[in-house]
Amino acid sequence: MYLKTIDLTNYRGYERTHLDFPDGITVISGKNAQGKTNLLESVFFCCSGKSHRNAKEDEIILFGAEYSILKAVFERNHVAHDVEITLQREKRKKILFDGARISRTSEFVGQMKSVLFSPDNILIVKDSPARRRNYMDVALSQVFRGYLKLLIDYNKTLAMRNALLKEGPGHSGWKTMDVFESQLAHYGARIMAARRNFCEEAGKEAETIQNRISGGEDTLTVTYSPNVESDATEEENRLLEEIGRNREKDIFRRTTTVGPHRDDILLLVNGKDAKSYASQGQQRTAALSIKMAELSFMRKYTGENPILLLDDVFGELDAKRRQQLLTAVDDCQVILTCTNIDSLPIDQRRIQAQFDVENGVISPARNRQKTL
Ligand SMILES: Nc1ncnc2c1ncn2[C@@H]1O[C@H](COP(=O)(O)OP(=O)(O)O)[C@@H](O)[C@H]1O
Ligand SMILES: [Mg+2]
Structure with missing residues (x-):
């Protein structure tokens, strides 16, 4: 799969931008704060229906614009195929896929697939469990059609x-508590099964990559760490039992304390x-290894090469x-950003398109002729 064109209107600093991409390597260079990450974010948005930086839609719309x-x-x-997403202040986003209106984001996510590498990937290792859940969820949503819907249904419930x-128990709606709990167990168990499989498969791959990069010096161990322990066959029953067992405590705390919304991945070096x-x-090697593993997991289950955003x-x-990262560059369409193209570890002859970005304006690179 590859991205052919993108058109942005009022997307962050881009008032109006049209870009054509080759099915190869595209380099976008520019100084800091000119719009490099914003451009990759827009591509990621078309794949996942949201920002990789978890930015709210209001933050994305060009300052002062309405949509x-x-x-x-x-x-x-x-x-x-074409994707068209309209973001409006204080309104739900509107998505068209091949011209047809999509009523739920979950119906279109994964049509176009990408994996985004950035220095912030280290946060998967250093940050809170939410970051690691997000890492699993982004990959699983793009690969398995039903996963995002499960996640949304789980979160709504x-x-x-x-x-x-x-x-509190005195409320007239209290009788629906049992229904909510069995729905949580139903959706939750399926989320847990997908995450367990992801951690086992991608985890093993990440361990191999870490081993390779560190020349056998470091052993990485990746283990799914569900909030509710169970074996793979009993997940729904175990979860239902555990939610019920914690009901009294949850009434006291006024929130649900057990379930996959509290899952984690245990990373050991x-x-x-x-x-x-x-x-x-x-940590940096571990982050790179688990992102590379995400890429190969996506390839394995979809038979497609996602777009690489670097x-x-x-x-x-x-x-x-x-060297490890460059192994992936051979098989995928790559869109990468940098501040200085001369320091890229890529043979300039392999770069098929090159743009400069300055203050939200993208133009063909000035030194392109020289480098060819
Ligand atoms: N909603 C927005 N409207 C206009 N400009 C924005 C918006 N959000 C971010 N920006 C601008 O985008 C710039 C940062 O772009 P970014 O892509 O992160 O830079 P970099 O080239 O360093 O990756 C900042 O100058 C910021 O002011
Ligand atoms: Mg940036």
């Missing part, structure tokens, strides 16, 4: 149960918690890590 429009045309198996917990004990270098990554990586 944003993103249009992407991509090609999959020799067939062109969770919000309803939490609202009821705040009302040489047997110790990577967040607290690994060096910055080991946001200012090469400066952060040493030679071995660069």
Whole structure:
């Protein structure tokens, strides 16, 4: 699959931009704060229906404008498709796929697929469990059609149960508590099964990559760490039982304390918690390894190569890590950003399109002729 064109209207600093992409390597260079990440964010948005930075839609719309429009045309198996997303202040986003109105984001996510690498990937290792859940959810939503819907249904039910917990057992709606709990167990168990499989498969791959990059020095261990322990066959019953068992406590706390909204991934380097004990270098390698594993998981289950979005990554990586990342560049369409094209570890002859970005305006690179 590859992205052919993108059209942005009032997307962050881009008032109006049209870009054509080759099915190869595109480089976008520019100084800081000119709009490089914003452009990759817009591509990611067309794949996932949201920002990789978890920005709210209000933050994305150009300052002072009322709406944003993103249009992407991509090609999959020799067939062109188009996505059009309209964001409006204080309104729900509108999505058209091949001209037809999509009523739920979950129906279109994954039509176009991407994996975004950025120096912030290290936060998967260093940050809170929410970051690691998001890492799993982004990959799973693009790969499995029903996953995002499960997640949305789970979160909606969770919000309803939490609202009821705040009302307390005296409330007239309390009799629906049992229904909410069995729905949470139903959706939750399926989310857990998908995450368990993801951690097992992508985890193993990440462990191999870390081993390769570190020349056998470091052992990474990736383990799904569900909030409710169970074996894979009993997930729904176990979850239902555990939610019920915690009901009294939840009434007191006025929130749901158990379930996959509290899951985590346990990351160990040489047997110790990577967040607290690994060096910055080991953490960076672990982050790269698990992102590379996400990419191969997506390839395995969809038979397609996602679009690789590389946001200012090469400066952060040493030679071995660069080499590892470059193995992926051969098979995928790549859109990468940098501040200085001369320091890219990529043969300039392989770069098929090159743009400069300055203050939200993108133009063909001035030094393009020279480099060819
Ligand atoms: N909604 C918005 N409207 C206009 N400009 C925006 C909006 N959101 C962010 N920006 C601008 O985008 C710029 C940052 O762009 P970014 O893509 O992160 O830069 P970089 O090139 O360093 O990756 C900042 O100058 C910021 O003011
Ligand atoms: Mg940036």
